[in-house]
Amino acid sequence: MISHRRxxxxxxxxxxxxxxxxKKTPPPAPVVPVAAxxxxxxxxxxxxxxxxxxxxxxxxxxxxxMRQQQVDDSTxxxxxxxxxxxxxxxxxxxxxxxxxxxxxxxxxxxxxxxxALDAKIPxxxxxxxxxxxxxxxTDSRGSGEYNLQLGQRRxxxxxxYLTARGVAASRIELVxxxxxxxACQAMDEGCWSQNRRAEFExxxxxxxxxxx
Amino acid sequence: MKSIxxxxxxxxxxxxxxxxAQGEVTLRTGLTYSPDPxxxxxxxxxxxxxxxxxxxAIVHRDLANSDRVTMVRLNATDAAxxxxxxxxxxxxxxxxxSVSYVIEMTAAQGRVSMRMHDVGKRRVASAGDFPLSGTGLxxxxxxxxxxxSDSAVxxxxxxPRGIAATRIAYVRGQTLRVLDSDGANDVQIPADSNAxxxxxxxxxxxxxxxxxxxxxxxxxxxxxxxPWRVLQPKIWNTSLTTPVFAPDxxxxxxxxxxxxSHSTLWRIPLTGGDPVRIDRGxxxxxxxxxxPDGRRIAFMTDRLGHNEVYxxxxxxxxxxxxxxxxGDLNETSYRGEPxxxxxxxxxxxxxxxxxxxxxxxxxxxxNFATRLTSEGENQSPSWAPDGRHLVFTSNRSGSDQLWIxxxxxxxxxxxxxxxxxxYGAWSPRLTVR
Numbered sequence: 001m002i003s004h005r006r007x008x009x010x011x012x013x014x015x016x017x018x019x020x021x022x023k024k025t026p027p028p029a030p031v032v033p034v035a036a037x038x039x040x041x042x043x044x045x046x047x048x049x050x051x052x053x054x055x056x057x058x059x060x061x062x063x064x065x066m067r068q069q070q071v072d073d074s075t076x077x078x079x080x081x082x083x084x085x086x087x088x089x090x091x092x093x094x095x096x097x098x099x100x101x102x103x104x105x106x107x108x109x110x111x112x113x114x115x116a117l118d119a120k121i122p123x124x125x126x127x128x129x130x131x132x133x134x135x136x137x138t139d140s141r142g143s144g145e146y147n148l149q150l151g152q153r154r155x156x157x158x159x160x161y162l163t164a165r166g167v168a169a170s171r172i173e174l175v176x177x178x179x180x181x182x183a184c185q186a187m188d189e190g191c192w193s194q195n196r197r198a199e200f201e202x203x204x205x206x207x208x209x210x211x212x
Numbered sequence: 213m214k215s216i217x218x219x220x221x222x223x224x225x226x227x228x229x230x231x232x233a234q235g236e237v238t239l240r241t242g243l244t245y246s247p248d249p250x251x252x253x254x255x256x257x258x259x260x261x262x263x264x265x266x267x268x269a270i271v272h273r274d275l276a277n278s279d280r281v282t283m284v285r286l287n288a289t290d291a292a293x294x295x296x297x298x299x300x301x302x303x304x305x306x307x308x309x310s311v312s313y314v315i316e317m318t319a320a321q322g323r324v325s326m327r328m329h330d331v332g333k334r335r336v337a338s339a340g341d342f343p344l345s346g347t348g349l350x351x352x353x354x355x356x357x358x359x360x361s362d363s364a365v366x367x368x369x370x371x372p373r374g375i376a377a378t379r380i381a382y383v384r385g386q387t388l389r390v391l392d393s394d395g396a397n398d399v400q401i402p403a404d405s406n407a408x409x410x411x412x413x414x415x416x417x418x419x420x421x422x423x424x425x426x427x428x429x430x431x432x433x434x435x436x437x438x439p440w441r442v443l444q445p446k447i448w449n450t451s452l453t454t455p456v457f458a459p460d461x462x463x464x465x466x467x468x469x470x471x472x473s474h475s476t477l478w479r480i481p482l483t484g485g486d487p488v489r490i491d492r493g494x495x496x497x498x499x500x501x502x503x504p505d506g507r508r509i510a511f512m513t514d515r516l517g518h519n520e521v522y523x524x525x526x527x528x529x530x531x532x533x534x535x536x537x538x539g540d541l542n543e544t545s546y547r548g549e550p551x552x553x554x555x556x557x558x559x560x561x562x563x564x565x566x567x568x569x570x571x572x573x574x575x576x577x578x579n580f581a582t583r584l585t586s587e588g589e590n591q592s593p594s595w596a597p598d599g600r601h602l603v604f605t606s607n608r609s610g611s612d613q614l615w616i617x618x619x620x621x622x623x624x625x626x627x628x629x630x631x632x633x634x635y636g637a638w639s640p641r642l643t644v645r
Contacts, residue, residue, distance in 0.1 A: 105518075105546075107473070133426075142519075142546065142569075143498075143499070143512065143519065143546075143548045143549050143562065143591065143592075144408070144591070144592070144634060144635065145408070145409055145453060145454045145498050145499045145512075145548070145549055145592075145635075146496065146498050146499070146512060146514075146519060146548055146549075148408065148422075148424055148451055148453045148454075148498075149451055149453060149467060149469055149475045149496045149498050150496065151451075152450075152451040152469045152473060152475070153469075153473040153474075153496065155473075156449075156469075156471075156472070156473030157473065160472075160473075173426075173448075173449060174449040175424075175425055175426050175428070175449075175451075176424060176425075176428075176451045176469075177424055177425060178408075178424060180406070180408070180424060
């Protein structure tokens with residue numbers, strides 16, 4: 001790189017040679033030297049350092065934002081997974097807890113009852129520690145004394161369906177409430193049909209629940 | 213109060229056609245012919261004290277509730293006419309009122325003396341002193357007065373004592389309760405939660421009952437309070453229901469579910485010892501009731517596919533179907549909750565007729581069945597110790613209440629008025645200590 005000074009000297013030398021080459025020309029006008037531009041190296045260096053610093057701050061900032069984004073993303077994914085798992089467990093608990101109903105004076109399992117029981121089986125199979133209680137109930141018609149045993153028979157019918165399909169009997173507790181715990185009080189078939197039921201309750205091993 | 217009754221001659225209508233097959237029961241309708249008119253009785257204002265007015269009111273009501281006499285209510289303003297000028301009872305006055313018997317009572321502290329005057333014979337037919345226990349107007353005191361009334365009924369009818377000195381156990385909501393047969397002193401008995409189907413021991417001092425739910429068991433308790441005794445503890449996955457004492461008071465019979473969801477009758481001795489299964493029938497057996505000699509047991513069973521009442525020997529043998537009622541059998545038959553009267557003659561039960569339950573009796577001598585109720589739903593009969601009155605649950609007033617009926621006259625009165633009363637059980641005759 002030719003320095004500015006040398007350029008200035010060469011220019012001056014060339015200018016003098018041109019002037020000397022001319023014969024008996026009038027004397028050249030006096031050459032006023034052009035001031036050479038001042039090189040402020042400190043300023044150059046400072047500017048460069050500032051730019052470098054700005055670059056690295058920008059890079060650091062960018063990296064930090066990226067890391068934060070990753071943390072946010074994985075937190076969000078974990079939360080979503082937990083929420084999904086909670087909804088799953090809630091849904092499984094609801095399936096276990098679904099009540100089934102019966103016809104008057106009978107403990108036979110209707111088709112809708114079989115389906116509700118079928119839905120419970122995979123959850124029971126996937127959660128070996130899960131134990132349940134089946135509570136049999138009746139409507140308020142008929143003999144209250146007989147209904148205490150009819151409630152037992154209804155709970156047992158649901159239990160037998162599950163044990164015939166592989167659920168261990170020791171995991172299922174049976175109780176009867178007869179007509180003594182009605183779900184509703186009205187004296188009509190709409191209420192009576194609700195009261196003829198078996199209710200299901202988790203007694204242990206329900207948390208956490210694994211998907212089948 | 214009842215009006216003066218006249219003789220009721222009724223028609224006995226037996227259902228036609230069938231010469232009754234072995235074990236078949238014929239349904240009888242109409243009232244029983246009652247040849248003797250009820251005697252008319254008046255109770256004089258009680259002399260002496262304390263509690264003279266209450267004594268009069270209690271005795272008057274006890275005699276009316278016996279349904280075996282007709283009561284005349286005397287006007288206190290006529291008192292001057294009740295006695296003649298010699299200060300004796302004026303038989304002329306009461307003859308004019310068509311009163312047959314007059315009861316004259318004198319109260320003193322801790323006792324009442326009673327003289328029963330036979331108006332027609334113009335003399336005292338009977339006299340007695342009766343101790344009154346406990347504090348005046350208290351629970352024991354009232355029961356003592358009832359004892360006096362019951363003696364009066366025996367004299368007035370020349371027949372068995374009355375049943376005023378009795379109580380009725382029952383369940384209301386979550387509470388086990390006992391009340392006097394005139395409706396007074398409705399008290400809660402300390403009991404385990406979820407109590408059902410109480411039954412009295414032969415002395416009237418203890419109750420046995422069953423609890424349902426996760427801690428279902430058979431429990432015995434003194435009616436006067438004190439610790440319970442668990443006769444049959446909780447059995448895993450088993451329902452224990454409807455316990456009753458044997459007539460000798462030495463064991464309790466109850467229903468226990470089997471693992472395959474049927475239930476059979478078991479018996480456990482009170483002296484300790486293992487329970488024994490005594491009935492091997494199919495289906496659900498429940499609600500046993502002993503004959504008074506303890507040799508046979510009436511109970512309900514659905515072994516035929518629907519509920520009927522059977523009788524077996526006390527060892528479980530010789531099952532007999534006693535509700536095989538000619539002309540009244542169909543798929544909607546539902547008969548149960550039998551109770552055997554203490555004179556051995558009649559088994560009361562509930563039977564579904566035209567869609568509603570009614571109280572029915574089967575006479576064990578002549579094999580006739582009689583329908584006793586027709587209004588509302590009527591269930592769970594329990595005999596009084598006179599084999600004539602029974603208490604049952606009826607919803608005819610709009611909610612389940614206990615009602616009392618005289619099965620001879622069909623006179624019926626409401627006993628409870630707090631809703632939800634069920635599982636009524638009438639005590640034996642009680643003594644007041």
